[in-house]
Amino acid sequence: xDLTNLPLFKMVHARMQWAVQRxxxxxxxVSNINTPEYRTRxxxxxxxxxxxxxxxxxxxxxxxxxxxxPAHQPGTLPEPDPYRVRAQTRSFETTLDENTVVLEExxxxxxxxxxxxxxxASLFERNMAMLKTAIKPNR
Numbered sequence: 001x002d003l004t005n006l007p008l009f010k011m012v013h014a015r016m017q018w019a020v021q022r023x024x025x026x027x028x029x030v031s032n033i034n035t036p037e038y039r040t041r042x043x044x045x046x047x048x049x050x051x052x053x054x055x056x057x058x059x060x061x062x063x064x065x066x067x068x069x070p071a072h073q074p075g076t077l078p079e080p081d082p083y084r085v086r087a088q089t090r091s092f093e094t095t096l097d098e099n100t101v102v103l104e105e106x107x108x109x110x111x112x113x114x115x116x117x118x119x120x121a122s123l124f125e126r127n128m129a130m131l132k133t134a135i136k137p138n139r
Contacts, residue, residue, distance in 0.1 A: 012124045014046045019117035026113065029106050036097040040106070 003009040022043040032038040 008127060009124065012120045012127070015120040016117055016124070018043065018046050019113050019120065022113050023110065023117075026106055026110050029101050030103065030110075033099070033101045033103060036099060038099050038101060040100050040102075042109070 025041050025043050029038075029040045
């Protein structure tokens with residue numbers, strides 16, 4: 001049974017993947033704290049309404065593209081990134097070298113991201129326990 005077909009698990013998985021990618025971007029921000037003219041970046045949160053609406057039987061986006069002839073060229077468009085990394089437009093401070101990384105701000109975002117990841121992991125764990133309880137035969 002593929003758990004990613006269940007909407008709740010799909011949303012939890014999306015939240016966890018978002019947190020992982022955001023943590024990478026925030027780590028890059030911190031590692032470039034002394035890089036001149038570096039602009040902080042952040043990751044857009046996933047749109048859970050879109051995630052719930054994807055993958056239905058009547059959804060044309062759920063139909064995969066197939067090559068019907070080996071002589072046909074494969075598609076050249078890259079897979080869309082569900083979480084777009086964007087340059088942050090506003091920062092509380094800018095240094096003389098035009099660097100917009102504020103360590104306290106980035107650490108606050110890292111803590112917030114960790115909390116969201118832990119909440120999603122806990123939700124995943126509790127729902128797995130509920131499914132195991134439902135599947136377990138009566139003794």
